[in-house]
Amino acid sequence: MLKTFKTGGVHPPENKLSSKAGIASLPLPKTVVIPLSQHLGVPSKAIVCKGDIVKTGQLIAQSEGFVSANIHSPVSGVVTKIDKTPDTGGYKKDAIFIDVQGDEWIETIDRSTELNKTINLTQGEIVKKIAEFGIVGLGGATFPAHVKASVPKGKTAEYLIINGVECEPYLTSDHALMLEKAEEICVGIEIMKKAIGVSKAIIGIENNKPDAIDTMKRASTGYQGTSVQALKVKYPQGGEKQLIKAILNREVPSGGLPIDIGAVVFNVGSIFAVYEAIQKNKPLFERVVTVTGKEIAKPSNFKVRIGTPISYLIDLAGGMPENTGKIIYGGPMMGKAAINTEIPVVKGCSGILLVSSGESCRKAIEPCMRCSKCVSACPMGLEPYLLAVLGEKSMFDRLEAEKVMDCIECGSCSYTCPSGRPLLDYIRYGKTNVGKIIRARK
Amino acid sequence: MDKLITVSPSPHVHSGQSVSKLMYWVIIAMLPAFAVSVYFFGIGAIYLTLLSVASCVFFEYIIQKYLLKTPVRTSDGSAIVTGMLLAFNLPSGLPPFIVIVGALVAIGIGKMTFGGLGNNPFNPALVGRVFLLLSFPTRMTKYPVAEGFGTPMIIPSEALDASTGATPLGIIKEGIKSGDGIGQILQSEGLSYTDLFTGNIGGSLGEIAASALLIGFAILLIKKVITWHIPVSVMGTVLIFTGILWLFGFEGHQIVLDRTGISLPLLQYTDKNTLELVPFHMADPLFHLLTGGLILGAVFMATDYVTSPMTSKGQLIFGVGIGIITVLIRVFGAYPEGVSFAILIMNGFTPLINRYVKPRRFGKI
Numbered sequence: 036m037l038k039t040f041k042t043g044g045v046h047p048p049e050n051k052l053s054s055k056a057g058i059a060s061l062p063l064p065k066t067v068v069i070p071l072s073q074h075l076g077v078p079s080k081a082i083v084c085k086g087d088i089v090k091t092g093q094l095i096a097q098s099e100g101f102v103s104a105n106i107h108s109p110v111s112g113v114v115t116k117i118d119k120t121p122d123t124g125g126y127k128k129d130a131i132f133i134d135v136q137g138d139e140w141i142e143t144i145d146r147s148t149e150l151n152k153t154i155n156l157t158q159g160e161i162v163k164k165i166a167e168f169g170i171v172g173l174g175g176a177t178f179p180a181h182v183k184a185s186v187p188k189g190k191t192a193e194y195l196i197i198n199g200v201e202c203e204p205y206l207t208s209d210h211a212l213m214l215e216k217a218e219e220i221c222v223g224i225e226i227m228k229k230a231i232g233v234s235k236a237i238i239g240i241e242n243n244k245p246d247a248i249d250t251m252k253r254a255s256t257g258y259q260g261t262s263v264q265a266l267k268v269k270y271p272q273g274g275e276k277q278l279i280k281a282i283l284n285r286e287v288p289s290g291g292l293p294i295d296i297g298a299v300v301f302n303v304g305s306i307f308a309v310y311e312a313i314q315k316n317k318p319l320f321e322r323v324v325t326v327t328g329k330e331i332a333k334p335s336n337f338k339v340r341i342g343t344p345i346s347y348l349i350d351l352a353g354g355m356p357e358n359t360g361k362i363i364y365g366g367p368m369m370g371k372a373a374i375n376t377e378i379p380v381v382k383g384c385s386g387i388l389l390v391s392s393g394e395s396c397r398k399a400i401e402p403c404m405r406c407s408k409c410v411s412a413c414p415m416g417l418e419p420y421l422l423a424v425l426g427e428k429s430m431f432d433r434l435e436a437e438k439v440m441d442c443i444e445c446g447s448c449s450y451t452c453p454s455g456r457p458l459l460d461y462i463r464y465g466k467t468n469v470g471k472i473i474r475a476r477k
Numbered sequence: 478m479d480k481l482i483t484v485s486p487s488p489h490v491h492s493g494q495s496v497s498k499l500m501y502w503v504i505i506a507m508l509p510a511f512a513v514s515v516y517f518f519g520i521g522a523i524y525l526t527l528l529s530v531a532s533c534v535f536f537e538y539i540i541q542k543y544l545l546k547t548p549v550r551t552s553d554g555s556a557i558v559t560g561m562l563l564a565f566n567l568p569s570g571l572p573p574f575i576v577i578v579g580a581l582v583a584i585g586i587g588k589m590t591f592g593g594l595g596n597n598p599f600n601p602a603l604v605g606r607v608f609l610l611l612s613f614p615t616r617m618t619k620y621p622v623a624e625g626f627g628t629p630m631i632i633p634s635e636a637l638d639a640s641t642g643a644t645p646l647g648i649i650k651e652g653i654k655s656g657d658g659i660g661q662i663l664q665s666e667g668l669s670y671t672d673l674f675t676g677n678i679g680g681s682l683g684e685i686a687a688s689a690l691l692i693g694f695a696i697l698l699i700k701k702v703i704t705w706h707i708p709v710s711v712m713g714t715v716l717i718f719t720g721i722l723w724l725f726g727f728e729g730h731q732i733v734l735d736r737t738g739i740s741l742p743l744l745q746y747t748d749k750n751t752l753e754l755v756p757f758h759m760a761d762p763l764f765h766l767l768t769g770g771l772i773l774g775a776v777f778m779a780t781d782y783v784t785s786p787m788t789s790k791g792q793l794i795f796g797v798g799i800g801i802i803t804v805l806i807r808v809f810g811a812y813p814e815g816v817s818f819a820i821l822i823m824n825g826f827t828p829l830i831n832r833y834v835k836p837r838r839f840g841k842i
């Protein structure tokens with residue numbers, strides 16, 4: 036039986052152009068730029084200097100606190116500088132620049148492709164190694180994985196939920212990974228089950244990917260307690276809260292975390308990274324990235340080293356189409372518009388989407404006609420039209436009372452609004468300010 | 478990179494839905510009822526609708542361009558919808574100036590004084606209609622006898638009585654005053670349910686054919702212009718409420734208004750100590766559903782985006798309110814028909830409903 040979440044949701048055209056493309060490997064770029072802030076939390080601290088020779092997989096930046104993550108060199112070569120580089124939005128952030136020379140990996144990494152099923156580490160050792168190997172949530176939120184895998188005292192996890200939903204239009208990196216690495220993902224799930232101490236794992240996949248559902252079902256048959264749940268297509272089902280609601284019919288309380296209702300959610304990409312880290316001693320320094328767009332010659336899924344400039348990927352996918360009007364880092368619903376093509380791929384980058392100039396402009400803004408379509412679309416049961424008005428007027432007290440902090444910034448409201456109102460822009464503004472007020476109160 | 482690219486916050490895609498598309502679907506959904514009105518009232522129906530639409534669009538244009546000096550938004554189609562709805566609520570045969578006054582009140586007072594689309598508290602077409610009803614009570618309640626293309630386009634005041642009749646609800650209200658039973662009245666007027674369903678009855682342009690209006694409802698639902706909540710709660714409430722009254726107060730009985738208030742006929746059956754007799758008529762629920770513009774109101778007027786509540790829960794409360802007020806006016810009030818007033822009254826409650834009825838928040842603790 037197909038499941039889905041109840042409140043709100045929209046159906047943007049799927050446009051999964053690269054779903055049959057497989058995962059292609061790439062020649063290495065000449066230089067890579069590795070930002071020190073690739074995860075949610077405190078930026079890491081560089082432990083290499085200009086002129087240092089590094090190997091692929093070597094630790095180059097250390098985590099600064101519990102909610103932070105290690106960063107490893109994705110290539111071998113020479114550190115040319117540690118300097119500021121613009122992030123997707125153009126803000127300058129610290130990064131390590133490396134000139135690529137050959138591809139020499141550190142010896143500890145097991146480069147064989149053999150499936151290794153035996154899990155030798157204990158629960159504590161697994162969590163420690165996940166932290167050491169710099170694994171973060173690869174679905175986009177980039178929350179450090181070891182934090183999620185450490186169940187806080189007083190709480191118990193009941194279910195491990197694996198997010199194979201990939202509800203963002205266009206993106207297919209998780210899809211491709213499930214088709215090609217199903218066995219490894221299943222072992223990764225076993226590892227994670229052990230880490231958080233649960234016996235049941237459910238993989239959620241939307242039924243627009245029947246091949247992935249079949250593959251994962253077949254691969255998981257040998258594993259007790261692991262099952263696949265097919266889901267009805269609806270955006271934003273890949274949102275943690277919506278996914279748990281769809282699969283377990285439980286709601287994460289407002290302001291709470293999935294663990295409050297006994298669930299821990301990991302994306303399939305993160306689970307695969309966990310497998311590689313624990314079984315193959317491989318730190319997180321590469322990931323699958325979809326490069327796509329209606330005009331692009333070869334929509335593809337690439338296995339990409341972190342730090343590779345996106346222009347390099349675009350060239351390999353057939354070059355930048357003439358009429359490109361917007362470069363989106365991520366999917367069309369929640370991705371960020373990039374300021375240029377020199378920004379590098381980071382751990383949280385699941386795709387690069389090129390949009391033609393015709394489609395890249397927003398429609399004209401008309402007055403709100405109170406059609407309530409945004410209210411019906413909101414998966415969090417909020418009233419976007421109201422939040423937007425309150426945001427516009429900077430009425431932060433009312434915004435807080437109307438639960439603006441529950442907004443997951445999924446964009447369903449702006450997507451739906453017939454009047455083309457930039458609802459989420461105003462809501463984000465309100466959210467940022469209410470967040471500041473709440474933090475100041477503490 | 479030497480060309481300019483757009484950088485804006487997410488989301489980067491849009492559903493493609495727009496105000497004008499939605500409005501044009503509302504217009505399309507009204508076409509079946511319009512076709513029926515042309516069939517029964519001939520050229521008069523076309524004249525009335527075109528004049529009303531043209532006046533509404535004209536007034537909106539003039540007011541936006543020259544009075545308010547705001548961007549002209551007549552192309553969004555909302556003035557056309559108001560014009561059609563106003564025409565649908567008028568009897569055929571009205572002289573042009575009444576229609577034009579109605580359009581001016583609808584657009585000028587009903588919509589523009591509040592700041593245009595999205596800000597008006599009351600349904601503009603109904604504001605226009607009620608204004609006309611109060612200003613021209615006779616003209617507004619005389620409905621031409623349908624003769625297809627033989628129906629006169631404009632009925633001069635002298636000929637009013639000869640060529641017009643009343644609506645089924647009006648007929649019943651009058652009939653009961655003279656003491657007849659419902660069955661008797663319907664029979665003597667030759668009214669059948671088939672007539673009610675196909676529109677072969679007296680009434681305003683758009684209210685007569687239940688079947689055509691229901692087709693329009695289906696179109697609105699399929700194209701996701703509206704949800705079921707308001708129409709179904711309005712119609713459901715009227716069915717249930719009139720059903721209860723019908724079961725208790727079978728035809729011919731009277732409600733007795735005595736010093737202690739209203740008592741139902743089954744409990745007290747006397748006219749000794751009465752202060753005043755209020756004729757109590759109770760046609761069956763289906764009759765109430767199919768007459769008096771109930772479906773027109775429930776499907777096209779009460780669902781007006783601007784003046785109805787934002788949440789499904791709020792919309793259900795709104796619909797039930799309209800249903801109850803409609804029945805109260807029809808059964809106990811002086812007017813035979815109550816849908817317009819009921820919608821306007823509930824329009825007044827909409828801000829209150831929006832303030833207090835919130836959607837179910839996800840993860841509410």
Ligand code: SF4
Nearest residue numbers: 413442443445446448
């Ligand atoms: S962006 Fe926020 S307000 Fe808008 S639909 Fe998503 S959760 Fe609701």
Ligand code: SF4
Nearest residue numbers: 403404406407409452
């Ligand atoms: S969808 Fe747009 S027009 Fe409709 S109520 Fe929401 S903000 Fe207003």
